[in-house]
Amino acid sequence: MKYAYLFSTIALLLASITATYGQLMAIPTRTTVEALDQHRTVQVYNSGDKPLYLDITLQRVDNPGVTPEQKTLISDISQPEMIFNPNRITLGPKQKRDIKLLPLKSPAQETLYRLYINPVVDIKAVGNSEDKNKIHTPMTISIGYGVLVHHVPPLAAQTRHWQHQCLPSGTLTLTSIGTVHSKFTQLKSSNNPTLTDSLNLYPGIPVSLSACQPNNLAVKPIMKPLLFVATSLLPLGTLAAIDIQPHVLEIQQESTVVTVINHGSEPQYVTVQLYRLNNPGELPELESLTPVGEQPQPTLFAAPAKLTLGPKQSGKIFLKALSTPDKEQVYRLAVTPVHNRNVNGNGAVLGVQLSYMGLVRHLPDALQPQWSHRCINGAVELHNTGNIRLQWHQLAAQGQIINDFNLYPDQHRQLAARHINGMVEDKTFNLRCSAG
Numbered sequence: 001m002k003y004a005y006l007f008s009t010i011a012l013l014l015a016s017i018t019a020t021y022g023q024l025m026a027i028p029t030r031t032t033v034e035a036l037d038q039h040r041t042v043q044v045y046n047s048g049d050k051p052l053y054l055d056i057t058l059q060r061v062d063n064p065g066v067t068p069e070q071k072t073l074i075s076d077i078s079q080p081e082m083i084f085n086p087n088r089i090t091l092g093p094k095q096k097r098d099i100k101l102l103p104l105k106s107p108a109q110e111t112l113y114r115l116y117i118n119p120v121v122d123i124k125a126v127g128n129s130e131d132k133n134k135i136h137t138p139m140t141i142s143i144g145y146g147v148l149v150h151h152v153p154p155l156a157a158q159t160r161h162w163q164h165q166c167l168p169s170g171t172l173t174l175t176s177i178g179t180v181h182s183k184f185t186q187l188k189s190s191n192n193p194t195l196t197d198s199l200n201l202y203p204g205i206p207v208s209l210s211a212c213q214p215n216n217l218a219v220k221p222i223m224k225p226l227l228f229v230a231t232s233l234l235p236l237g238t239l240a241a242i243d244i245q246p247h248v249l250e251i252q253q254e255s256t257v258v259t260v261i262n263h264g265s266e267p268q269y270v271t272v273q274l275y276r277l278n279n280p281g282e283l284p285e286l287e288s289l290t291p292v293g294e295q296p297q298p299t300l301f302a303a304p305a306k307l308t309l310g311p312k313q314s315g316k317i318f319l320k321a322l323s324t325p326d327k328e329q330v331y332r333l334a335v336t337p338v339h340n341r342n343v344n345g346n347g348a349v350l351g352v353q354l355s356y357m358g359l360v361r362h363l364p365d366a367l368q369p370q371w372s373h374r375c376i377n378g379a380v381e382l383h384n385t386g387n388i389r390l391q392w393h394q395l396a397a398q399g400q401i402i403n404d405f406n407l408y409p410d411q412h413r414q415l416a417a418r419h420i421n422g423m424v425e426d427k428t429f430n431l432r433c434s435a436g
Contacts (some may be wrong), residue, residue: 027301028293028298032152047094060111085102114149174209260307277332299323300320379417384412392423397420
């Protein structure tokens with residue numbers, strides 16, 4: 001217990017740093033610069049009530065798509081193809097600033113960078129002043145954003161090609177021979193059903209996987225087909241330990257908070273990602289999601305991107321509305337426990353992630369629930385003409401029960417019935433079409 005005071009002091013200071021990080025927002029968290037395009041910026045915003053002092057660095061990723069990353073500071077590159085400005089920013093409360101990305105040369109093939117934006121906090125770790133023999137070391141701790149920057153050739157020069165090779169050892173090597181990266185998701189092979197969840201294949205950086213059967217190479221030198229399937233091996237107890245409140249959130253004000261709770265007895269390390277739901281109302285397995293960080297002009301943002309929760313501890317995710325939508329927008333807030341698992345067989349290592357996906361409804365200022373219907377070939381078609389979601393429930397058609405469903409603004413649904421009755425939100429309706 002000799003260092004109890006020191007540790008408790010650092011813990012309190014780290015809590016304040018986490019709060020500082022929650023005040024900082026960087027938009028977007030991923031961006032693409034094409035050739036010599038001089039118009040790409042990253043905006044930083046201080047949502048708190050205290051000034052933030054930001055240190056900014058740009059690093060080139062020398063082995064993109066590989067873990068761990070190897071990076072080189074731009075200042076250490078003799079002929080850089082990308083620079084940025086400024087490298088230090090002071091942000092007052094509620095203040096915004098732009099960081100400019102400045103390409104100097106069009107790349108022959110895609111180059112990956114990380115733009116690090118760090119709130120700088122100086123902490124002095126002071127022990128017992130009576131002990132003159134100890135050396136008290138000051139620490140600088142910073143927690144910030146690592147914005148991913150893709151610097152790509154001109155559109156006309158962008159190609160996506162790749163090739164493979166099966167080696168006698170049973171290793172499959174993938175190599176990109178194009179000028180921009182190719183993305184592989186949810187991969188498996190016939191002899192290794194848990195090959196990998198996803199990978200990005202960048203030009204000049206081969207990736208090796210345990211996916212070939214040596215005994216078959218003589219007669220089947222071509223790579224076995226990669227099947228696209230969803231894989232999830234995370235123990236259910238881990239997911240059960242994590243919860244978020246509320247599960248469904250309606251946001252109409254400038255900002256709000258989601259609470260993440262660790263009900264378990266072990267520490268949990270979670271990542272936080274906000275996705276725009278492109279096709280609300282579809283089944284979960286058919287949902288199309290776009291990370292908010294990849295949107296050029298997002299209207300909603302979530303911070304921080306990572307949380308560490310001790311046993312029985314809770315943390316806060318701040319949702320910040322950057323503008324008000326004209327019509328309801330729907331998002332998925334993914335809270336993902338980070339775990340690594342070794343999968344036996346062929347030496348494959350699989351990083352398994354299972355997300356808790358909360359629903360976020362970003363609503364306009366003035367709610368206008370409206371709908372209309374028409375008859376098409378004797379069948380009823382419904383149309384949401386308002387600016388918020390409408391729920392149809394307790395539906396029946398010619399004595400047959402119809403499952404409940406939601407329609408979002410501008411969405412249509414045609415029902416295979418000419419007579420239907422039920423409820424829209426809290427109002428009853430009865431529709432009838434003449435025989436087609």
